[in-house]
Structures are given as structure tokens and as C-alpha cells.
């Protein structure tokens with residue numbers, strides 16, 4: 001065997017699997033690497049609350065440690081938390097999940113996304129997903145050896161996905177529709193009337209809907225609609241929910257999956273082997289959030305709303321056209337007025353004015369020409385950031 005052949009064999013059968021090699025690294029990560037080495041940067045980049053976890057939740061966690069609750073829990077999570085999740089979903093959306101068999105507590109929605117795809121997909125099964133999308137969605141589909149099928153959305157339709165656009169892409173291999181509303185990165189919300197035709201498509205073609213509702217509590221002037229609450233949808237919805245955003249608990253790593261029992265049983269197989277159980281302390285913390293954290297949630301949501309209005313008005317005033325996001329904590333303005341691509345805009349803005357935003361194309365083709373600005377940042381910092389961005393746009397307006 002010649003050296004050349006050996007080389008190409010080594011390349012073909014590299015140390016890292018083809019599956020992982022074919023995945024691109026998150027476009028956000030590259031950005032944060034640059035950012036870490038700079039000073040005086042105002043970051044509207046990272047999608048996490050600036051609030052520290054409410055004191056009541058932190059104290060419940062401390063108490064659970066002091067009481068020696070340091071063991072694995074049931075694979076499903078502590079029953080008290082599953083009961084509280086069940087009551088919460090029934091109170092907010094009128095859907096009932098049986099705590100014993102229809103809910104798994106996960107290590108964040110991130111784990112939930114992965115194990116749901118592992119459980120649902122056979123090799124080559126297709127998953128339809130509105131574009132722009134959260135960066136993990138194509139990755140979890142690819143890791144489960146499924147095929148990710150982006151479905152375009154656009155600002156003229158407030159980044160809502162249409163039933164017709166979904167239906168057009170259905171093939172015999174389509175297994176599920178992956179929704180994430182309120183949306184990261186656009187802040188778009190799909191209200192009940194928007195979701196009904198999507199639910200019709202799912203029922204007509206016998207598809208599952210995997211619905212990532214991690215931002216369910218962060219809505220402004222509209223009501224969140226839980227997909228599982230729509231007629232005939234509880235049976236075909238796999239609901240992902242979490243605590244990171246509404247309770248300011250990103251570092252605790254706790255979320256949940258709710259679905260009918262036979263589906264949960266399948267998901268449980270993936271969960272028990274990769275995770276065993278979600279962090280015990282975090283589970284007691286999340287329980288406290290559900291039992292006594294409502295006032296904290298409402299206080300933070302009211303503050304996000306104030307910042308939302310500041311940033312959206314600010315972008316529009318400087319000529320960066322920004323539709324009104326009704327959920328999550330992101331604004332998604334167009335940078336077209338500068339003539340720069342979203343990547344150049346984000347990179348030059350960071351270098352020249354030290355403000356970090358994320359290029360929209362990191363979230364799919366339909367994000368191109370926009371940037372994502374997270375307003376889970378203090379009001380004063382957003383004001384300062386807007387001043388800097390305004391200066392930048394003045395210089396680059398073409």
C-alpha cells in the first residue's frame with residue numbers, strides 16, 4: 001500500500017466521525033470566542049437573562065443540599081416536580097399530562113431536543129422546521145441521522161410559518177414538524193389562529209409536532225398557545241419546556257419533555273443511558289420556582305417588555321427596520337440600510353463600536369440580512385448600545 005493510499009484512508013476514516021465532521025460549528029460560538037478577548041464590549045449576543053436566579057429558588061436549592069439530597073433521582077425526575085409541571089401546564093394551557101408516565105425531567109431543553117430526536121427518527125426520516133431556527137435544531141436532527149428540512153419564513157409575514165409552505169415539503173419520509181415559538185432568533189409568536197392550520201397539516205399527514213416552548217412565559221401583549229392544547233394535538237405533540245429563560249435559571253440545567261406515555265417510554269430509553277437523571281439540586285430549585293416563583297416571573301417579563309420597546313423603537317429610529325417581536329427576548333432588525341451582509345455588520349460593529357450582536361445567517365438562510373440582538377441586558381446598557389449602533393449605522397449608511 002502506498003503512503004498516498006494510507007493517507008487517504010486515514011482521512012476517510014478520521015478520528016472524528018463523518019457525522020460530526022459534516023456538522024458546522026455553531027455560528028454563535030465563533031463570535032463569542034472573539035468577544036471574550038475584548039474589553040468594554042456591550043453584549044447583546046448571548047441569549048440568557050441578565051437577572052440572577054430569584055432568591056427563593058436559590059434558597060430552596062441550598063436547603064436541598066443541606067438536607068442531604070445529593071443522590072440520583074428517579075430517571076423521570078422527582079415526582080413532586082413532575083406533579084408541579086403537570087399542574088402548571090393544566091393551569092396555563094388546559095392540557096393534562098399524567099405526572100407518573102407522561103413527563104420526563106431533563107437536563108435542560110437542550111437534552112430534551114436531543115433525546116426526542118433520537119427516539120423519533122430512523123435514518124433518513126425528515127423533520128420540517130421554520131427557518132430561521134434555533135442553532136441546535138439541525139444539529140440534533142443530524143445527530144439522530146435524520147434529515148433537516150428548512151421551511152422559509154420572512155419578515156413580511158412576521159416570521160410565522162405557513163401551513164402551505166410546510167405541506168409543500170412533505171414527503172413519505174416526513175416524520176415531524178419542529179416548531180419553536182416564541183422564536184429564537186426572531187421573537188416571532190404563532191397565535192392560536194396561526195397554529196390551527198399547521199395542526200391541520202400535522203393531523204392530515206399523520207406527523208408529530210415537536211414543540212419547543214421554552215419561551216412560553218415571555219410574551220408581550222399576546223397569549224402563548226401551547227400546541228398540545230389545540231384540537232386533536234395532544235396525542236401527536238411532544239412538548240419541550242424549561243426553566244432557563246422565565247426563571248433565569250440557565251446554569252441549573254433543568255427542563256422537561258411532556259408527551260403521551262408510549263412516546264415518553266421511548267424517549268426514556270435515550271434519557272436513562274445518556275443522562276440517568278437531571279441534576280437533583282436543580283430539580284428542587286425548579287420545583288420552588290413553580291410553587292412560589294410566579295411574582296418573580298411576572299416582574300422579569302414586565303422588565304423585558306420595557307427593554308423590548310426601547311430596543312425596537314431604537315432600531316427603527318436609526319433605519320434598521322425591525323418588526324415587533326411579541327415573544328422571547330430578541331429583536332431581529334434588518335441591516336439592509338447599511339449595504340453590509342449580516343456577518344460583516346456584526347463583525348465590524350464589534351470591532352468599531354464594541355457591541356456584540358449575532359449575524360442572522362447563523363440561524364439559517366432566511367436569517368440573512370438581519371442580526372439578532374438579545375435585550376435580556378440592563379436598560380442602561382441597551383441605551384448605550386443603541387447609541388453606539390446608531391453611530392455605526394450613520395457611518396455605514398449607503
Ligand code: PLP
Nearest residue numbers: 047108109110134184242244255
Ligand atoms: N430552546 C431554545 C429555543 C433556546 O433558545 C435555548 C437556549 O437559548 C434552549 C432551547 C436551551 O434551553 P436549556 O437551557 O433549557 O437547555
